[in-house]
Amino acid sequence: MPLPSLSHLQFQIIGILRGGEQSGQYVRDELAQQGVKKSGPGFYQLMARLEDAGFVKGHYLQKVIDGQAVKERRYKLTASGVRAWEATERFYSSQIALANRRASLG
Amino acid sequence: MDSEDDVSDESLGVRIGYDDKGNPVVTSYSFVVDKKRPFIFTSRLRGADHVIGVFHGEAHDSGATIEYNVLRRVDWDELIGSFGLSTVVVDEYSEGYCVLSGGRDEELLSFGQAVRDRRVIEDECDLIDGWPHFWSLLKFLLGSKNRERIFIPAYNDLLADHLESKLPKYQTTWARRWIQCCFAVRTAGLVVQCMAVGLRGAIGAVVVPVALREWIRNWWYGD
Numbered sequence: 371m372p373l374p375s376l377s378h379l380q381f382q383i384i385g386i387l388r389g390g391e392q393s394g395q396y397v398r399d400e401l402a403q404q405g406v407k408k409s410g411p412g413f414y415q416l417m418a419r420l421e422d423a424g425f426v427k428g429h430y431l432q433k434v435i436d437g438q439a440v441k442e443r444r445y446k447l448t449a450s451g452v453r454a455w456e457a458t459e460r461f462y463s464s465q466i467a468l469a470n471r472r473a474s475l476g
Numbered sequence: 477m478d479s480e481d482d483v484s485d486e487s488l489g490v491r492i493g494y495d496d497k498g499n500p501v502v503t504s505y506s507f508v509v510d511k512k513r514p515f516i517f518t519s520r521l522r523g524a525d526h527v528i529g530v531f532h533g534e535a536h537d538s539g540a541t542i543e544y545n546v547l548r549r550v551d552w553d554e555l556i557g558s559f560g561l562s563t564v565v566v567d568e569y570s571e572g573y574c575v576l577s578g579g580r581d582e583e584l585l586s587f588g589q590a591v592r593d594r595r596v597i598e599d600e601c602d603l604i605d606g607w608p609h610f611w612s613l614l615k616f617l618l619g620s621k622n623r624e625r626i627f628i629p630a631y632n633d634l635l636a637d638h639l640e641s642k643l644p645k646y647q648t649t650w651a652r653r654w655i656q657c658c659f660a661v662r663t664a665g666l667v668v669q670c671m672a673v674g675l676r677g678a679i680g681a682v683v684v685p686v687a688l689r690e691w692i693r694n695w696w697y698g699d
Contacts, residue, residue: 411630
């Protein structure tokens with residue numbers, strides 16, 4: 371089985387986005403809850419790489435808060451992102467099954 | 477009518493009409509802009525606000541039409557939004573608002589102005605409008621790629637947090653000044669973080685050996 375095309379962090383992020391379109395802030399908060407703390411710039415660089423790879427698609431949603439314009443970056447999963455996530459999931463599942471088999475033999 | 481082309485027109489005014497199917501579309505522009513007071517030009521569609529442009533200017537009521545004269549535009553190109561509008565609102569930020577069109581009426585609907593203490597308005601404009609804009613200028617320390625990909629989304633998250641923090645409470649002058657100071661420090665920190673992320677990406681990929689890169693990464697994140 372080929373190695374997955376997603377890193378563990380990318381796998382986590384795409385897993386969060388499988389629930390539907392989300393804001394960058396939401397994804398970052400979810401990651402933090404899972405114990406992955408990234409600075410804002412670090413996080414958005416990661417997201418930009420996911421966008422470059424075609425796994426997610428980002429756009430800005432314009433909001434007005436207290437009379438001031440704010441752009442919220444939102445992300446949604448692409449079809450290739452879903453495929454990559456499923457391939458990675460299959461890889462990890464097969465590795466777990468393999469490891470369990472070895473453990474039961476040994 | 478291709479409304480998006482019209483939105484990018486420099487004339488900066490708007491009037492709403494309706495197409496054959498009854499969908500609201502922009503039919504003409506009717507204001508020019510000047511002066512100091514900042515206001516925000518927003519559209520409202522199905523209850524959601526879409527910001528079309530942020531201007532610094534002041535409204536002048538000259539009979540049937542209202543003219544806006546503007547000294548400068550702020551992030552016009554970045555803020556052009558979708559233009560399927562049902563209502564267009566010109567919001568003068570601190571001082572009042574002007575509804576140019578709403579419902580099926582192409583005419584000017586109303587102009588409202590909230591009277592407030594000038595000292596408070598000036599104080600707010602200096603502190604609240606000026607500072608976020610001033611600090612957003614720090615983004616030009618970064619290269620265009622890092623600015624677009626890293627700084628702008630992170631800065632907007634910071635700005636949203638900042639604006640939400642001063643909404644309900646903390647209305648005293650000193651509390652709001654303190655919040656502004658915090659915002660300034662955090663924005664400066666954000667620029668430094670962006671530089672670090674950009675540098676790490678550039679140098680790390682080419683020069684620094686893998687082991688050292690890992691060590692720096694661990695040191696940086698405190699792992």
